[in-house]
Amino acid sequence: MAQIMNIEKVTVGTEYFTATVRVAADAPLRTSEDLYATTRVYNLLPDVALQACVGDRSAIFRDVMGDTELPHLLEHVTIELLARTNLVPKVIAGRTWPLEQRLYTVQFPCVDDVLVAAALSSAEWILEWAFNGGGEPEPDIDATVSGIVGLVKGLSSDAQPNEDASDAGDQPYDDEAPYDGQEYGPDDAYEQDYADQEDLGRGEPYSEKIL
DSSP: OOOOEEEEEEEEOSSEEEEEEEEOTTSOSBGGGOHHHHHHHHHHOGGGGGSEEESSSOSBGGGTTTSSBHHHHHHHHHHHHHHHHTOSOSEEEEEEEEEETTEEEEEEEOSOHHHHHHHHHHHHHHHHHHTTTOOSSOOOHHHHHHHHHHHHHHHOTTOOOOTTTTTGGGSOOOTTOOOOOOOOSOTTHHHHHHHHOGGGOOOOOEEEEEO
16 A cells, blocks of 8 residues: 555644644645545545535535645544544634645644544544555444544543533534634644745635534
C-alpha cells in the first residue's frame, strides 16, 4: 500500500491539538482526482457529508466533499470519529489551512490529546485504505470507535463522557445550526496563507460537527 499522506508533526497545547500533514508527491491532492476513493469514504461514514463547513464555498461539507484537499477530508473524518465516541462536547470543530504546496495544518480543540491523536490516526488509516483501491478487509467503523474509546479509558481510569456528551447520541443532528462566531486557531492564518499562495486553490478552514 502506497502511503498517500504523512502526519509529520503533532503539537499538543492547552487549547489546540495541531498536526502538520504532508500529502505524498504521487498521491491525489484533491478528492476530485479520485472520486471512487472519496465515495468509499462516504459509504463508510455518510454523516461526514452532513457536517457544517464554515468557508466561502458552502456551509455544508457535502457541497465540497467531491472537490477539496485530502487534509480537509482528513479533518472531517477525524471529527466524525470523535463525535461517535461520545467523549467530546456536543459541538466539535476543526480547522485546516495550507502551509506550502502539499503541506497542511489540521487543528482541533484539545479535548483530550490521546482521544484526538487516536481519532486522527484512525482517520488517516481510513483514507489510506480508500485511496489505495479499497479492498478487503473494509474498515470496521464501530470497531474503530470502540478501540479509540477503549484506549482513552484504559489510559485514564477516571475518563468518563462529560455530562453534556453522555446523551449526545439522543440529540438530533442540526445541519442548519448557525456558526457561533468562535474561532479555532490563528485568526488570520488561513486568509494569509491563501493570499500568499494562490496556486494552492481555495479551501475551507473551519468545520463543525453538531450532535
